[in-house]
Amino acid sequence: xxxxxxxxxxxxxxxxxxxxxxxxxxxxxxxxxxxxxxxxxxxxxxxxxxxxxxxxxxxxxxxxxxxxxxxxxxxxxxxxxxxxxxxxxxxxxxxxxxxxxxxxxxxxxxxxxxxxxxxxxxxxxxxxxxxxxxxxxxxxxxxxxxxxxxxxxxxxxxxxxxxxxxxxxxxxxxxxxxxxxxxxxxxxxxxxxxxxxxxxxxxxxxxxxxxxxxxxxxxxxxxxxxxxxxxxxxxxxxxxxxxxxxxxxxxxxxxxxxxxxxxxxxxxxxxxxxxxxxxxxxxxxxxxxxxxxxxxxxxxxx
Numbered sequence: 689x690x691x692x693x694x695x696x697x698x699x700x701x702x703x704x705x706x707x708x709x710x711x712x713x714x715x716x717x718x719x720x721x722x723x724x725x726x727x728x729x730x731x732x733x734x735x736x737x738x739x740x741x742x743x744x745x746x747x748x749x750x751x752x753x754x755x756x757x758x759x760x761x762x763x764x765x766x767x768x769x770x771x772x773x774x775x776x777x778x779x780x781x782x783x784x785x786x787x788x789x790x791x792x793x794x795x796x797x798x799x800x801x802x803x804x805x806x807x808x809x810x811x812x813x814x815x816x817x818x819x820x821x822x823x824x825x826x827x828x829x830x831x832x833x834x835x836x837x838x839x840x841x842x843x844x845x846x847x848x849x850x851x852x853x854x855x856x857x858x859x860x861x862x863x864x865x866x867x868x869x870x871x872x873x874x875x876x877x878x879x880x881x882x883x884x885x886x887x888x889x890x891x892x893x894x895x896x897x898x899x900x901x902x903x904x905x906x907x908x909x910x911x912x913x914x915x916x917x918x919x920x921x922x923x924x925x926x927x928x929x930x931x932x933x934x935x936x937x938x939x940x941x942x943x944x945x946x947x948x949x950x951x952x953x954x955x956x957x958x959x960x961x962x963x964x965x966x967x968x969x970x971x972x973x974x975x976x977x978x979x980x981x982x983x984x985x986x987x988x989x990x
Contacts, residue, residue, distance in 0.1 A: 727759075759775075771783065782818070797832070830851070834850075850865045880979050886987075897946050917960060918959070927948050
């Protein structure tokens, strides 16, 4: 019997931001979808097996945070799958995988006809208990979820389940329970960017100086970047800018940046379209949050 590797696939999305010469409202977007492993605050994994069960070797196994064993949990963004790793204080290691059928989430109920996760069919639940160098090539089983509470981005607040697994279609079974309890999910990062409606066109260097503010509900470093576009005397003038600020909750934090014209024509006194993109990583969920604004700004000579 071969032990498979416990690789996790993570999908990340990206949001596109467009340029418009008219005023446009900005909306905060979550541009990352990755769930990351949580260290379980309070939890336990217990299982035993019948004589002849290859995984348990017919012996009881018990791990808990109270016994200084480390449990980590990861759930998918859609709450369809949940994975637990156990690192025993005495060197034992185990992985537990639970998966609901396609187009469903792990919820209270009994899942029968489970096959080996993550290779179970679309209509089948998935299950896999493996570790200490032993794993099933194929398996059948079932599990019953008695409590499942999730938060954003695969955050696991609570998960309680019992399970039964048979390797290679054999009669001996592994049976056990898992209990996980974490604090309530933290709030998601809220991020906003604003652009002041006035700026300056440099008399000597031709650069456009623009400014604004960022707001947040968590202390995070924020990157602000964008583009300044102007049409003056039938000439298109364009330049990009970038800066960063440390945002703290409670009050807007100011940012200022300069856009260098890409051509030989300097920015002129008059109206320009300013696109401002703000981005930061949520420290609790490790996803990127962004906000964008497109604002008409009046440049004065400076």
